[in-house]
Amino acid sequence: MTKKDNFLKGFFKENPIFFYLLGMCPALAVTATFETSLGMGLLVVFVLTSSNIVVSLVKKWIPHDVRTPAYIVIIATFVTVVKMLTEAYAINLFDALGVFLPLIVVNCLILGRAEAFASKNTVIDSAIDGVGMGLGFTLGLVVIGILRELLSTGGIMFGVYLPIGDAPITLFSLDMIINLFAADFHITDYGLKVFGLAPGAFIALGIILAVFQFRKSRKDRKIAIAKMEFIAEKKRIAAEKKKLAAQKLAKAGGK
Amino acid sequence: MSFTLFATAIISAMLINNVILMQFLGICPFLGVSKKSSAAIGMSAAVLFVMIISSAITYTLYDLVLYKYGIPYISTIAFILVIASLVQFVEMFIKKTSKSLYKSLGIYLPLITTNCAILGVSEGNITNIWVNHIGDYWGGLLIALSTAVGTGLGFGLIIFAFSSIREKLEASDVPAAWKGVPISLVVAGIMSLAFLGLAGII
Structure with a gap:
């Protein structure tokens, strides 16, 4: 397997959410909007890449029988780092993710990659695998998030949870499309609230x-x-x- | 006063903020073990058992050690270690003491370490108690235990009901695209819609 294949496999062929059904709890819980999905996905990319690198670095010194607790401690350390950083720099995202931020520890995807890939491969391959699989997971979350936000509010907002810019901007909304055809026509309340x-x-x-x-x-x-x-x-x-x-x-x- | 608190916490954790349908914790066993009702009952009994013990221990650890000595930020690492070792310990203890209990719960116990409902309840307990009962150890422990009992019962209720539906679903003629997980998720969505109606009872 080349490095490019290794990177790309997480996006479509082995997408963690759609084909392995891994990490279903965050896939359901934090995908109410596009932005929370993106934030959660990026945090998982960071944790997965760092834990993959560390696991592949220390794989020689971990006895086979206690490998799972050892991996869990490594993952939990990075999750704690991420938790503190998010609380410091993106408090809105921290509040929106709630209990699912510390629960990245028990995300089957991260432990699964540590066990199945990082404990058998070199550091560079494991890092590429972590970034690729993490971005594949992010892609899955973002697809669900876009569908849900579009159906529940009729538009996509950006800048509410992530600390980017001052005021939230609307990336897309049904109003924009309707205004192209009929400028005075305004529909309100077209969202299916249940999808949120x-x-x-x-x-x-x-x-x-x-x-x-x-x-x-x-x-x-x-x-x-x-x-x-x-x-x-x-x-x-x-x-x-x-x-x-x-x-x-x-x-x-x-x- | 304490009885009302206890009952409110149980009902709220079991029906209103149901662990699977409202909080999305423990989706993996929900989809994985709910093909047969017998497996669903075994899994939910094991979860209830571990959840009660682990929330008592993690709450005590947080209140008497981590919070007291000023290291509450380490809670995630401490809790996951407690839960992982507790599950191992419970498995060994049951194996030695009761063969029949081990037969019914044994195979589900290793799966519980990565069940996010257990860690989720432990983490939820400390944030709840942070707001409500800081400094009052016994009051906080009571709330933590009743939340654990309610969550475990709610988990069992949903996973058993869902497994009964799923046994019927296996026999019905579903289009090929919806077979398996997709139709199960939509059924869970409809169950969740029904549970949304319970939001007003307290």
Whole structure:
């Protein structure tokens, strides 16, 4: 596996949320808006990369039997660092994430990567794997976050939770599109509020996973059809050969 | 006064702020172990058991050691270590004392270390108590324990109900795209919608 493949595998082929169903608790809990999803994802990138680097550095000295507690302590240390930094520099994000910030410790993705990848590979490979998988996780969270915020408020806001700029800006809203066609036309209250609440999280993730499964089932069906056609073709060729052989035999017999 | 507090904390943790449907803690066992009702009951019994012990220990540790000596920021590391070693200890203890209990709970115990509901309740307890009961050890412990009991019962209730629905769902004709996890998530969403209606009872 090249370094580029190693980096890119987390985005689509082995996306932690959509294909491994890892880290489902934050995927449901912090994705009410685009920005909290992005913030959580970036924190996970930091923790995952640092813990992967440290685990691959110290893998020789950790006895096999106590490796899981050792990894958990390494991860918990970085989570504590992240928790204190977030509280100091992005207090709004800290309040919005709540208990899910310390709960990065028990995110199966991080322990899983430490166990499956960092404990067997070199430092550089582990760092690349951490960044790639973390960004893949961020991509998953952001997709859910954009869908939920768009459905629940009708727009995407930026700058409320992350400490960027002074006032929050609207990246996108339905008003903008409507104003392109009819300037005086204002709809208010077009959001489906339920998508910002707990039930909407389950339903939105269910819809996204169903889309992925639909694509996969179509691909599988295509592969199955191609396989069947291939087998039929082979059978046809074999039958033709048999026929030819029989004709030859008959000709030879006739002579 | 204390009984009302106890009952309010239990009902609020069990029904209103349900651990799975409202707080999204413990989604992995919720999706993973809920294919059969027997497994769901075993898992939720193990979670209830560990949750009560671990929240008593972590609350005591926080109040009498970490907070007293001015190192509350280390709580995440301390709690996860306590929970991991507690789960190991409980597993060994049950194995030695009761064979039948070990048979029913044993296989679920190792899964509990990475169950975020346990750590989530411990972390939630200290933030609740930070606001409400600072300095009052026994009062805080009572709230912590009743929250743990309520959360464990709520976890068991939801995971059992969901496993019963899922057993029916296996037999029904679902479109290929929705089969498995997607339809389960939508069902959980509808359950969550129903639990949203309980928000006004306290």
